[in-house]
Amino acid sequence: MTDNKPDIPRWTLTRYLIEQRRRFPGASGDLNALLLDIALACKAIARIVARGALAEGGPAAGDTNVQGEEQKPLDVLSNQLFLRMNEWSGHLAGLASEEMELPQPIPEAYPRGKYLLVFDPLDGSSNIDVNVAVGSIFSILRAPAELIAGEHELCEADFLQPGAAQVAAGYAIYGPATMLVLTVGEGTVGFTLDPELGEFLLTHPALRVPEQTREFAINSSNSRFWEPPVKRYVDECLAGKVGARGKDFNMRWIASMVAEAHRILMRGGVFLYPRDSKDVSKPGRLRLLYEANPIALLMEQAGGRASTGRQPMLGVVPSSLHQRIPLVFGSRDEVERIERYHHEPAPDVAPAPLFAPRSLFRD
Numbered sequence: 001m002t003d004n005k006p007d008i009p010r011w012t013l014t015r016y017l018i019e020q021r022r023r024f025p026g027a028s029g030d031l032n033a034l035l036l037d038i039a040l041a042c043k044a045i046a047r048i049v050a051r052g053a054l055a056e057g058g059p060a061a062g063d064t065n066v067q068g069e070e071q072k073p074l075d076v077l078s079n080q081l082f083l084r085m086n087e088w089s090g091h092l093a094g095l096a097s098e099e100m101e102l103p104q105p106i107p108e109a110y111p112r113g114k115y116l117l118v119f120d121p122l123d124g125s126s127n128i129d130v131n132v133a134v135g136s137i138f139s140i141l142r143a144p145a146e147l148i149a150g151e152h153e154l155c156e157a158d159f160l161q162p163g164a165a166q167v168a169a170g171y172a173i174y175g176p177a178t179m180l181v182l183t184v185g186e187g188t189v190g191f192t193l194d195p196e197l198g199e200f201l202l203t204h205p206a207l208r209v210p211e212q213t214r215e216f217a218i219n220s221s222n223s224r225f226w227e228p229p230v231k232r233y234v235d236e237c238l239a240g241k242v243g244a245r246g247k248d249f250n251m252r253w254i255a256s257m258v259a260e261a262h263r264i265l266m267r268g269g270v271f272l273y274p275r276d277s278k279d280v281s282k283p284g285r286l287r288l289l290y291e292a293n294p295i296a297l298l299m300e301q302a303g304g305r306a307s308t309g310r311q312p313m314l315g316v317v318p319s320s321l322h323q324r325i326p327l328v329f330g331s332r333d334e335v336e337r338i339e340r341y342h343h344e345p346a347p348d349v350a351p352a353p354l355f356a357p358r359s360l361f362r363d
């Protein structure tokens with residue numbers, strides 16, 4: 001079965017989740033209910049984003065988040081929608097967001113559940129004013145047993161689980177169409193919002209990232225700060241047919257990671273936001289728990305790969321809630337090549353000869 005062919009069952013998100021649950025006869029249905037609440041938050045955000053400059057009622061801008069970045073009114077509003085749609089549900093033991101310094105416990109009045117939700121309520125929000133696709137990214141983890149048992153209060157350490165521990169992950173993209181792209185550990189699937197029905201309908205039942213590509217995405221204004229393996233990789237792509245790769249490459253940079261991830265899931269490619277020396281206090285631009293990990297799981301479940309450049313992303317043990325990390329993802333062959341470049345010496349750095357001729361004019 002291929003995407004967008006008439007043999008795709010026109011399942012709603014609800015129906016898809018019911019079918020998935022059949023795989024686990026003992027399942028409580030909590031995960032499904034949580035995913036539907038998240039989808040509802042995304043629909044609410046989609047409506048506001050679609051109104052653009054006509055949207056009303058957003059809180060005043062001007063604040064900064066824990067990352068020291070300017071919060072747009074829609075960042076704040078999207079965060080509130082995620083909280084409002086999810087904290088009462090009884091399926092969560094806590095939430096954490098890009099826009100909140102500390103994890104948010106479930107209010108006393110509401111029941112506690114067994115999952116943790118981590119999210120970036122609006123990714124690529126610097127693109128809102130220019131009407132480019134933005135999105136919401138989420139990751140679902142199991143709450144530690146002691147937290148569920150009430151043996152301790154919700155704390156940062158509860159969230160510090162490697163990406164491989166994610167139960168589900170996904171994003172909504174607010175573009176010309178709104179889509180929800182999801183994995184519950186059984187492949188990566190895409191739903192398109194039917195605005196008349198208000199339903200996410202399954203349109204991409206088996207997303208696969210092609211193993212090879214001729215398209216890369218990187219913010220090349222940072223090139224002077226890159227490490228040698230990344231410089232080497234990009235130089236080889238730029239050299240095209242006559243270079244080491246023997247083929248021409250195309251380049252894209254939307255500056256909205258959800259949109260880049262979506263393009264790569266649809267037609268392949270590789271994305272890099274590598275470690276650089278621009279600001280030594282930041283080992284990468286993107287955040288591990290609510291940007292890199294969910295995208296990594298979606299990629300891996302679609303046959304792609306995600307990495308720090310040095311190790312698989314899903315194996316990284318987080319050290320803090322808002323930890324930043326170098327991120328490379330997309331077509332498997334390209335990500336593996338970039339990893340290889342990080343592990344092998346650069347080809348032009350020949351070992352210093354024991355008896356090199358000495359000269360004042362040597363460069």
Ligand SMILES: O=P(O)(O)OC[C@H]1O[C@](O)(COP(=O)(O)O)[C@@H](O)[C@@H]1O
Nearest residue numbers: 122123124125126219255256257258
């Ligand atoms: O402006 P830069 O350095 O190109 O960074 C762009 C990156 O920053 C992000 O916008 C960060 O996400 P937020 O908008 O949620 O902070 C990514 O979506 C994107 O890949």
Ligand SMILES: [Mg+2]
Nearest residue numbers: 120122123124
């Ligand atoms: Mg983001």
Ligand SMILES: [Mg+2]
Nearest residue numbers: 098120122123
């Ligand atoms: Mg954001």
